[in-house]
Amino acid sequence: MTELETVVQPGCDFAALMREHRAMVFSVVYHFLHDRDTAEEIAQDVFLSLHRNLRAIQSAAHAGFWLRKVAVQRSIDASRKRMRRPQVALEDVAEPVARGVPADPMLGETLRRLIATLPETPRMVIVLRYQEDLDPTEIANLMAIPVSTVKSHLQRSLALLREKLVRRGVREE
Amino acid sequence: MDWLEDELRQALRRKDPSPDFEARVMAAARRRPVLTMPRWLAAAAALLVITSAGLGYRYHRGQAAKAQVMTAMRLTGSKLSRIQMQIKAARP
Amino acid sequence: MRIVRTVTLACAVAAALWAQQLKLNLDHLAGKASDSVDVSLNNSMLQFAAKFLDGKDPDEAAVKRLIAGIDGIYIRSYEFKQDGAWSQADLDQVRNQLKAPDWSRILGIKSAEEGDSAEVHVCNQNGKITGVVILVTGAKEFTVANIVGAVSLESLADLGGHFGLPRLEQQKGTKKR
Numbered sequence: 001m002t003e004l005e006t007v008v009q010p011g012c013d014f015a016a017l018m019r020e021h022r023a024m025v026f027s028v029v030y031h032f033l034h035d036r037d038t039a040e041e042i043a044q045d046v047f048l049s050l051h052r053n054l055r056a057i058q059s060a061a062h063a064g065f066w067l068r069k070v071a072v073q074r075s076i077d078a079s080r081k082r083m084r085r086p087q088v089a090l091e092d093v094a095e096p097v098a099r100g101v102p103a104d105p106m107l108g109e110t111l112r113r114l115i116a117t118l119p120e121t122p123r124m125v126i127v128l129r130y131q132e133d134l135d136p137t138e139i140a141n142l143m144a145i146p147v148s149t150v151k152s153h154l155q156r157s158l159a160l161l162r163e164k165l166v167r168r169g170v171r172e173e
Numbered sequence: 174m175d176w177l178e179d180e181l182r183q184a185l186r187r188k189d190p191s192p193d194f195e196a197r198v199m200a201a202a203r204r205r206p207v208l209t210m211p212r213w214l215a216a217a218a219a220l221l222v223i224t225s226a227g228l229g230y231r232y233h234r235g236q237a238a239k240a241q242v243m244t245a246m247r248l249t250g251s252k253l254s255r256i257q258m259q260i261k262a263a264r265p
Numbered sequence: 266m267r268i269v270r271t272v273t274l275a276c277a278v279a280a281a282l283w284a285q286q287l288k289l290n291l292d293h294l295a296g297k298a299s300d301s302v303d304v305s306l307n308n309s310m311l312q313f314a315a316k317f318l319d320g321k322d323p324d325e326a327a328v329k330r331l332i333a334g335i336d337g338i339y340i341r342s343y344e345f346k347q348d349g350a351w352s353q354a355d356l357d358q359v360r361n362q363l364k365a366p367d368w369s370r371i372l373g374i375k376s377a378e379e380g381d382s383a384e385v386h387v388c389n390q391n392g393k394i395t396g397v398v399i400l401v402t403g404a405k406e407f408t409v410a411n412i413v414g415a416v417s418l419e420s421l422a423d424l425g426g427h428f429g430l431p432r433l434e435q436q437k438g439t440k441k442r
Contacts, residue, residue, distance in 0.1 A: 014202070015195065015199065018195055018198060019195065022189065022190055022194060022195065023187040023190075024187060026187075026188065026189065026190040026194070027185070027186075027187040027188050031185050039190070040191060040194065044194070044197060044198050047198045048201055048202060051198075058227075058230065065229070065233050066230075069229065107180055107184070108180070108183055108184035111180060111181060111184040111185075112184050115184075115185075126181070127185060130178065130181040130182050130184075130185045131182075131185035131186070133182075138233070141229065141232055141236070142229075158175075158177060161177060161181075165177070232317075235314065238306070238314035238317065239314045239317040239318055239325075241304055241306060241310075241314065242311065242314045242318070242338070243325070244302065244304065245304045245306065245338045245410075246328050246338075248302055248304075248340060248408070249340070249399060249412070252383070252399055252401045253399065255401070256372065256374060256399075259376060259381070259383065260372075260374060
């Protein structure tokens with residue numbers, strides 16, 4: 001849904017913007033880094049940046065766009081600064097309850113851990129596509145990469161995730 | 174819809190940060206230090222942020238407006254198409 | 266589960282500057298709809314959007330040509346899960362405005378079996394078409410589309426092959442109210 005455009009006046013309600021967008025910012029970072037404490041720190045930094053640049057914000061919709069863009073940038077920066085990327089050995093991934101069971105309560109966590117093992121760019125593409133429901137063009141604009149690259153990352157990442165899950169017996173082909 | 178995409182949407186649903194998140198951010202915002210960099214550098218940095226954010230935002234608005242136009246034309250087209258089919262069905 | 270897909274775009278320009286030809290008070294239908302589309306695009310938004318339409322894509326190129334002469338597109342479209350969500354008063358609200366001298370109904374079709382009804386009206390000022398209204402109603406549907414500006418039926422027909430638009434045929438003997 002495209003939001004109604006409202007003008008954000010100088011001295012606008014920063015607290016309201018934070019309430020509206022805190023889940024989005026935190027979740028982008030958390031699902032990218034799969035580290036709750038770090039995600040909280042980075043999300044806090046993102047909002048402090050917003051606070052410093054409030055005058056640059058043109059509208060409520062612009063605030064959302066700006067926050068998402070900065071959350072993406074800070075997440076990728078944090079990932080690069082890490083000494084070690086979060087490597088999850090497949091043996092450490094929780095075993096599914098049983099083959100063929102339609103609702104696997106561990107599947108969500110399994111998927112989140114597998115996503116954390118993807119390289120940075122496809123990992124962020126997956127987060128933006130399935131958490132934020134952005135289309136490839138929007139993702140390309142946000143990440144400043146070609147649309148064709150986004151589509152290619154989506155295709156390959158889905159294939160990889162699907163293959164890993166099938167091999168783990170989570171789903172039958 | 175593909176089962177994996179469904180599961181991904183479930184797994185990547187938005188989550189809230191800790192309950193005291195807002196309080197911590199507000200406290201940090203009140204404590205933030207005054208910039209000590211030269212005024213011209215701060216102004217140049219601010220201009221760069223505003224310009225790049227503005228350009229990206231213009232593109233975002235343009236894509237949103239384009240999507241609305243296409244939705245409008247598809248909807249209008251589908252109604253007219255249905256009218257045409259009804260006309261054809263009504264005529265001998 | 267009620268699925269609500271609401272597509273809403275209202276431009277930031279004050280309402281006084283909207284060029285829509287019909288005054289519509291149909292917001293109460295949105296609350297009952299399982300699917301609603303609400304589009305309000307004035308001239309400046311259309312021209313802005315046109316810059317982002319790809320001339321190489323056949324559908325987008327056709328739309329770009331069409332909107333070049335248009336001043337606005339205003340659509341309220343609702344689909345309902347149950348019959349009886351809209352009333353005769355809602356329909357009369359629209360039709361009464363189309364009784365103004367400038368408006369002519371050029372097409373009307375009704376399906377007694379399905380209860381569907383469709384009308385196309387044009388606004389004619391000084392020998393030129395300055396607006397088109399498409400009104401489609403059914404047991405579980407209510408749609409009003411107002412295209413404002415120098416829209417010709419030929420230009421709408423040019424979209425044939427895109428979005429399934431037909432070549433519109435005018436009813437013989439145009440009615441004037």
